[in-house]
Amino acid sequence: MSNPAILTVDDDPSVSRSVARDVRRRYGDRYRVVRADSGQAALEALREIKLRGEQVAVMLADYRMPQMNGIQFLEAAMDIFPRARRVLLTAYADTDAAIDAINIVDLDHYLLKPWNPPEEKLYPVVDELLDAWLAAPDETITETRVVGHRWSAPSFAVRDFLARNLVPYRWLPADEAEGCRLLSAAALTHDDVPLVVTPDGTSLVKPTEADLAAHVGLTTTPTEDFYDLVVVGAGPAGLGAAVYGASEGLRTVLLEQRATGGQAGQSSRIENYLGFPDGVSGAQLTDRARRQAQRFGAEILTTREVVGLESGGSARLLRFGDGSVIAAHTVVLATGVSYRLLDAPGLAELTGRGVFYGSASTEAPSCSGQEIYIVGGANSAGQAAVHFSRYAKRVHMLIRGGDLRRSMSQYLIGQIEDIDNIEVHPHSQVIGGEGAEHLERLTVCDPRSGQARTVDTSWLFVFIGAEPRTDWLGKAVVRDDRGFVVTGTDLLADGRRPPGWTLPRDPYHLETSMPGVFAAGDVRADSVKRVASAVGEGAMAVSLIHRYLETP
Template sequence: MPNPAILTVDDDPAVSRAVARDMRRRYGDRYRIVRAESGLDALDALREIKLRGEQVAVLLADYRMPQMNGIQFLEAAMDLFPLARRVLLTAYADTDAAIDAINIVDLDHYLLKPWNPPEEKLYPVVDAMLEAWLATPDVAIPETKVVGHRWSARSFAVRDFLARNLVPYRWLLADEPEGGRLLTAAGMAATDVPVVITSDGKALARPSETDLAAHVGLSTTPALDFYDLAVIGAGPAGLGSAVYGASEGLKTVLVEQRATGGQAGQSSRIENYLGFPDGVSGAQLTERARRQALKFQAELLTTREVVGLERCGSATMLRFGDGTTIAAHTVVLATGVSYRLLDAPGLADLTGRGVFYGSASTEAPNCSGEEIYIVGGANSAGQAAVYFSRYAHKVHILIRGDDLGRSMSQYLIDQIDAIPTIEVHPNTQVIEGEGDDHLERLTLCDQKSGRTRTVDTSWLFVFIGAEPRTDWLGGAVARDANGFVLTGPDLLAEGRRPAGWSLPRDPYHLESSMPGVFAAGDVRAGSVKRVASAVGEGAMAVSLVHRYLEAQ
């Protein structure tokens, strides 16, 4: 990482050179001295520094400059480097303005010209500023930035991918000044969005998830060809298997097609998970589990799609979408389920542009003061309603049944009843969505009376059904009519073992019809659709993995 910068700006070239000279003499071995002769040039320099993810420790600005005076510059600079220490250079006649600047830009100090000798009048002030900055530095988290359009499905997909993978980023609109400046600095145009600027200053135009993952520090390439345990899917069940497998000495790889956490990772608040009496967000739970898996040296691969399983002797081969393969002694299938698409005219074209599947919590601040609609009556819908009620003027929950009691936990029902801005609409179905560049209207139907009505809204969040992510398995393992993986006793039809079963024993409780391949969590037929049970099954699968390996 380059040395932090000290930036000086003065429109008088002679003064500008003199300030920079004195600063280099004292601080040049530890800080990079950046000189500018106008506020606009200085801001451009700051943007380049920001684009590269570097640090600025101190800003020294002359008050009297054309186009943009020192106070205006410092005010604009605060948006880029809020913790950089701010010093205003003034003449005696400008001391009142300097005092005003203390309130306007939280000025740290002002210096009167001339500052000679610098050993007495300049360096002690800057020394104090640097000491204060070092105590609470403006650490340039190497910050990822996303520039895009408000109602762009591709922009939303990039933001959602980063958020679900817990990658901090800053979202900027392409048609706003800062977004435009970043595009200019990156040599891009508004037609190139979404543009992602990585922490090392690399600009990516409309990146694929695989490219994006590789550039933001997510691992996408396996380190080995063979593992003791391969876990497919990084939801609660998969994370549970990875943590327990790696902690017990198994060489473990966790493969996720999109983002760790699964549906649970999108939950705004889980309040019935053991050990968290005040509740925990899905993102927090996911991040702790991910860190725990890495602590035990599990390998996590992101944006890798497994498209097939094949038995090869005593091992199982995993085939990726790009044609590459890895093998493992044992496999845990933990691919979970996905929300079913809402089949109504107009909605498919508006997906990501007002119609969202799952909580899409990145959109919550944008819903401030507006009315939103949520479809679904299970816990995920209830958690989203409570969360969005902090932002939206009104939250409407649309359910097909008579009430929420059939599928939602009582604690959530009680919370919803206590929030006046949430309204539940029973026996109500969305039958159409309309809008030009984004969702603008919904047509709702009361299923009992048959009456329809149209409502104006730009926000629809859908939480319906649970479809297992198992099509890719083909006939490799036995599944039920709905696609869920059959395991253990469910495989024993009339006391007979599944066709092709090669071992002289019955399948273990979580074992599929392919020996050594286990299923855990929502993807398993007959599982309890709760986070705690998924984690428990993930851990239980590892104990059965040990039993399987010991018998080999």
């Protein structure tokens, strides 16, 4: 990170060089001296410094400049760096204007030109101003910044993407001071959000996830055209396959469309995973697994949408949405499942603006002191309820059944029963939502009696159903009537091998109807929907891959 800046601006080249030289001579070892020859050029320099998250300590501006005089410049500069100390350089004839500027731009000092000797007339003034600035400097920012509107679905999508990919960022509402200053520095308006500013000062306006990934340090492009193993999906099963594949010497690449971790990565607390007696968050578990896979040499590519799978002789070909292709000896399908959309009037329009699918942990602090509603009765919903109870005034769990025992682990049921501000509403389902800029009301119905009630809330989190992410497979592999991938002996209908099977042996346990393509985790038909079993299947798939590769 660069030293704080001292900015000098004067349209007279000789004076500009003189003031910059004198300032650099005294302060160059601690401050970066930035010189501009016009007010407009100085503002552009300030905007660049602002976008990089750096600091400006003092600004010295000449009063008499064409197009934009010193007072006009300092007035505009205040909007970018309000804490920077401001000095106006004037001739004797302009002292009245300098005095007026004290009120207009909260001027800290004015200096008469020439200021020789600087040891008597310049440095004591700047010393005092630097001491004052150091007592309350602007904050140096090293993380990515996101400027957006509170109830904006695109703004939420950017924050959620960064959070799930474990990219540190700072959220700045567009209607608050610092957000406005960043928009101004990027020459944007409140309509140009979300704005993402990376640590190097790059501005991304309404970025796609692919653009975002490319600028925040996530890898999006494979280094090779051919691999031993391609893993599609970076949830627990995919991460398990990547760790074991790479650790056993297979050239391995892991493809993820959105963020590593899958649904498990969104979990606020996993307490029944082996080896973590105090529990572990999904983000922590994901981060450790991701780093472990990379340490063994696996490549992890983000924002890569796979749209097709086909056989190419002994190779398996995966086609991306941009038309490019990657090939491998073997493939592990670990795309997991997604939450089913809640089909009720008004909710689709409010998605990302009060209606969220999954835990959306980025929203938890914003729920402080409010009433929130969670739809779902499985472990993911229970973990979210426990997490949000630390922030919300009350957490309402809406479940269709009579109680939680049928679908939730006993340890979670016990926790929920012990938390005073969690209330479970049995025989309840959401049948509608309303709101202007964001969710404001829900209509909840008892399906037995048909009796409905309206509740006021700005927060609905949905955890229902499990839909496999397999539409892109088409007829490449056999799937059941719900879309889950069929594997192993389940493919042997009436003892016959699946259509198109070309090998003299039966499919291995996790192998699909395309030889060399395996499925692991929640995407597989009749799998156990637990993190530990998904990781185990990912590891088992690699063991079966070795058998496949070693068999003539």
